[in-house]
Amino acid sequence: MDREPHDLLDELQRDPYPHYDRARRAQGLMYVPELDAWLVARDTDVREVLRRPGDFSSANSLRPDVLPSPAALAVLGGGFGGRPVVVTTDGTRHQQLRAPLVRGLSPARVAAVLPYAAERAAALVDTFADDGGVELMSAYAQRLPGDVIGRIVGLDPVDVPAVVHGGHRAEELLFRPLEESEQIAAAEDVVAMQHILDRYIRARHAQPRQDLATDIVASVTEGELTLEQRHEAVAHLQNLLIAGHLTTTALIGTTVLHLLRHRAQWELLCAEPDRIPAAVEEGARYDSALQGFYRVTTRPVTLAGTELPAGATVFVAFAGANRDPARHPRPDEFDITRAPERHLAFGLGVHGCPGAQLAREQLRLTLEELTRRLPGLGLAADQPVIMRPTMIHRSPYRLYLTW
Numbered sequence: 001m002d003r004e005p006h007d008l009l010d011e012l013q014r015d016p017y018p019h020y021d022r023a024r025r026a027q028g029l030m031y032v033p034e035l036d037a038w039l040v041a042r043d044t045d046v047r048e049v050l051r052r053p054g055d056f057s058s059a060n061s062l063r064p065d066v067l068p069s070p071a072a073l074a075v076l077g078g079g080f081g082g083r084p085v086v087v088t089t090d091g092t093r094h095q096q097l098r099a100p101l102v103r104g105l106s107p108a109r110v111a112a113v114l115p116y117a118a119e120r121a122a123a124l125v126d127t128f129a130d131d132g133g134v135e136l137m138s139a140y141a142q143r144l145p146g147d148v149i150g151r152i153v154g155l156d157p158v159d160v161p162a163v164v165h166g167g168h169r170a171e172e173l174l175f176r177p178l179e180e181s182e183q184i185a186a187a188e189d190v191v192a193m194q195h196i197l198d199r200y201i202r203a204r205h206a207q208p209r210q211d212l213a214t215d216i217v218a219s220v221t222e223g224e225l226t227l228e229q230r231h232e233a234v235a236h237l238q239n240l241l242i243a244g245h246l247t248t249t250a251l252i253g254t255t256v257l258h259l260l261r262h263r264a265q266w267e268l269l270c271a272e273p274d275r276i277p278a279a280v281e282e283g284a285r286y287d288s289a290l291q292g293f294y295r296v297t298t299r300p301v302t303l304a305g306t307e308l309p310a311g312a313t314v315f316v317a318f319a320g321a322n323r324d325p326a327r328h329p330r331p332d333e334f335d336i337t338r339a340p341e342r343h344l345a346f347g348l349g350v351h352g353c354p355g356a357q358l359a360r361e362q363l364r365l366t367l368e369e370l371t372r373r374l375p376g377l378g379l380a381a382d383q384p385v386i387m388r389p390t391m392i393h394r395s396p397y398r399l400y401l402t403w
């Protein structure tokens with residue numbers, strides 16, 4: 001039986017590594033029909049694309065896999081946003097959008113939120129520590145990052161669940177094939193989130209505070225707040241929130257999964273917690289949360305010997321580069337003791353992740369809590385682990401653990 005195009009894409013997304021391997025071995029670049037793009041998977045080629053933003057535009061970086069139905073689009077029309085954001089812009093506009101984020105996620109701001117992040121990590125583990133078992137994604141990994149980015153942005157904790165939920169629904173709407181009624185329901189959740197964010201934008205415009213929502217408002221206007229600026233600010237904030245929590249949720253889930261699949265390394269980490277920073281880097285490298293983003297050529301260019309016309313789409317696989325044996329010896333082995341080598345899990349260059357330190361700190365806190373309090377942790381034997389089919393937030397759907 002013929003399989004639907006989306007099934008083939010799902011298959012690739014659940015296990016993209018053989019495709020990266022073939023692409024790295026190919027002469028020049030390999031075209032992948034499922035992705036409808038040239039796959040860039042060698043470390044040197046990925047670095048080259050990221051260092052040439054003038055030739056490889058980010059305009060299509062978040063190209064959706066699915067176009068929502070007219071009815072779902074009509075619902076979205078009642079919301080806010082839909083404006084270019086930091087990941088999808090180039091040049092001067094990109095720099096303007098990025099500036100408040102770099103300030104808002106500076107080392108000093110990250111250090112300032114750490115006590116709260118540590119307190120939340122401990123409190124979440126408290127909720128299940130005596131239970132002998134947990135589904136880690138819903139009880140922990142989907143919660144800590146939302147609380148932390150919510151704090152940085154300045155959200156009231158009561159609004160965090162709806163904002164996190166809206167982020168998940170926005171991803172589903174654009175990347176999963178949903179029934180019409182589900183699309184409409186997802187669009188309604190997204191719009192509800194956008195109205196919450198708009199409320200913050202207006203409140204911070206009226207009364208500035210020391211938070212990132214205020215910085216974002218200040219970056220779109222110095223005077224009156226127009227309707228267009230509200231749309232811009234909501235789009236900006238929504239993008240930041242999604243970039244901040246879905247990715248980190250994925251990194252936490254995937255890293256815990258691989259540590260427990262490699263029991264000796266988990267035990268080593270429990271015995272020698274000084275190795276946690278190295279385990280964070282290996283988790284980020286080995287099964288990168290953000291597998292890759294698209295770019296589009298702005299003029300005819302040659303990459304890895306392949307001539308591309310203007311307007312060609314490439315998929316820049318950070319995760320493919322992170323498995324390149326030319327940079328990482330024994331790349332397919334998960335090994336927290338490997339010699340550190342700069343990976344590309346957080347990108348590079350003008351679009352490089354401004355939240356990388358925040359993400360790393362949350363995984364570090366998580367591993368400190370879990371190794372110290374639940375060293376007997378293991379994967380539940382009767383629950384197979386299924387990876388979500390996605391290139392942007394790679395993680396298990398659910399992660400059942402026992403101890």
Ligand code: HEM
Pocket residue numbers: 058061086087088098101105149239240243244245247248251288289290293318344345346347348350351352353354355356358359
């Ligand atoms: C495991 C967690 C994370 C991973 C793997 C990750 C990865 C990345 C990567 C690879 C890029 C580069 C995209 C590109 O080149 O087009 C990026 C950009 C970005 N990340 Fe992260 N990120 C993570 C966490 C965070 C957090 C916690 C935040 C915010 C608090 C954040 C905010 C952003 C933003 C705003 C951009 C766009 C920057 C730009 O276009 O100039 N990320 N991230």
